[in-house]
Amino acid sequence: MEIRGTLAVLITIFPYFLLLGSTKAQLSVDYYSKTCPNVEEIVRKEMIQIIKVAPSLAAPFLRMHFHDCFVRGCDGSVLLNSTKTNVAERDAIPNLSLRGFGAIERVKAKLEAACPNTISCADVLALMARDSVWLSKGPTWPVWLGRRDGRISIANETHQLPPPQANITELIQMFSVKGLDLKDLVVLSGAHTIGTAKCATISDRLYNFTGLDNLNDVDPFMDKNYIDKLRSKCSPTDNTTLIEMDPGSYKTFDTSYYNYVVKRRSAFHSDWALLTDSFTRAYVLKHANGFESEFFQDFADSMIKMGNIDVLTGNQGEIRKKCYIVN
Ligand code: HEM
Ligand SMILES: *[C@@H]1O[C@H](CO)[C@@H](O)[C@H](O)[C@H]1NC(C)=O
Ligand SMILES: *[C@@H]1O[C@H](CO)[C@@H](O)[C@H](O)[C@H]1NC(C)=O
Ligand SMILES: *[C@@H]1O[C@H](CO)[C@@H](O)[C@H](O)[C@H]1NC(C)=O
Ligand SMILES: *[C@@H]1O[C@H](CO)[C@@H](O)[C@H](O)[C@H]1NC(C)=O
Ligand SMILES: *[C@@H]1O[C@H](CO)[C@@H](O)[C@H](O)[C@H]1NC(C)=O
Ligand SMILES: *[C@@H]1O[C@H](CO)[C@@H](O)[C@H](O)[C@H]1NC(C)=O
Secondary structure (H helix, E strand, O other): OHHHHHHHHHHHOHHHHHHHHHHHOOOEOOOOOOOOOOHHHHHHHHHHHHHHHOHHHHHHHHHHHHHHHHOOOOOOHHHOOOEOOEOOHHHOHHHOOOOOHHHHHHHHHHHHHHOOOOOOHHHHHHHHHHHHHHHOOOOOOOOOEOOEEOOOOOHHHHHHOOOOOOOHHHHHHHHHOOOOOHHHHHHHHHHHHOOEEEHHHHHHHHOOOOOOOOOOOOOOOOOHHHHHHHHHHOOOOOOOOEEEOOOOOOOOOOOHHHHHHHOOOOOOHHHHHHHHOHHHHHHHHHHOOOOHHHHHHHHHHHHHHHOOOOOEOOOOOEOOOEOOEOO
16 A cells, blocks of 8 residues: 555656656557457447446446556456455445446456457456446547456455545545546546435435434535435435436436536535535536536546556456456
8 A cells, every 4th residue: 555655656756657657558559459359349339238228337337447446456356256255345335336247247258258368357347437438428538458357356445445425635635646636536526427326325415414413414515405305315214216416417428517516416525525626626617617528538538547557467467257256
């Protein structure tokens, strides 16, 4: 953790970035051009089918790639199942409602049939996340490939994932140890333009916020009318109901998330917190009023950056045959 943090800081310093460029260059956009030239077409074809049948899976694939990259780097560790002796990341508390594992296994199986022992699960997930955004009418981008799969997945390491209650200081800190800056933070938070959250994830903002136990005890930074609206959907103990994070266009990748943040109608405290730093605030305000193509380009850039976090390359790790279990 300490060493990784230091590395991430070094990487953000310009001259070192150039120096380390050579190690990073092991990921490339044409990594499988000889060994599996159709990899991207195979994934895209499957994704079109998957999203046609289950449009609500686009958001979980995007979120899963984020969770993968923030814990042990983008190494597919989020996909591993627990074993008799180990509790894996996906069984930790912050896994909350990660979904779509079965679909990932199906895409991986197609790739194993076409190109055995070649495409890592970490790369499959990166491609599925990219296609999820594109199929939600968002941007697309070249995915750098050649990640290898890790063999370790430990539940308690998910503490590196920012919680929805995080304030701006904590968010900046948790992103910066991964080599991501303020701009990446505000841009990638825009992923909340698609998808849903469980009532249980936001109920602390609606009920008993500070422990006073009365109905006025709510998150002061959420719009009062919106609190009423969410309360009508979410009872205090509801663990199952889902709310749209970007109501009205939660299946469409657009800039309306930023508009909800400005109106204090975003799902999480962490979304609201983007208004409390001058840089992230300016970005939110600008994009609440459009500038969609700029957001799309920024999102593509930050996703490529996120997809590079602590990747395994060369002889590190392995190419898993199935994503839920090490070889
Ligand atoms: C900035 C810090 C972030 C925090 C605190 C955060 C937190 C959360 C939480 C708590 C949920 C809802 C879980 C549930 O109740 O089901 C969620 C959903 C989601 N997050 Fe984030 N997230 C953050 C950043 C990101 C990033 C960087 C991405 C991707 C680039 C992302 C993509 C998503 C997506 C797509 C969903 C919807 C998932 C679904 O529909 O099942 N989030 N996030
Ligand atoms: C992996 O674990 C999940 C639950 O944690 C279970 O539903 C699933 O069947 C497991 N997958 C395999 C292939 O064992
Ligand atoms: C998430 O973790 C909980 C335990 O905290 C576990 O019961 C649940 O099966 C996990 N969900 C998935 C999708 O693995
Ligand atoms: C996390 O889990 C690992 C193995 O499961 C254990 O060795 C370690 O002590 C745990 N760390 C913390 C902080 O709980
Ligand atoms: C953020 O949260 C941390 C830990 O709870 C706290 O120490 C810090 O004062 C908070 N910072 C802001 C700006 O609210
Ligand atoms: C409200 O929070 C306080 C302090 O955490 C707790 O003692 C109380 O039981 C909570 N009330 C309800 C209805 O959950
Ligand atoms: C919600 O989950 C908690 C703990 O996971 C459980 O005790 C409670 O019965 C659940 N409530 C509902 C309404 O399902």
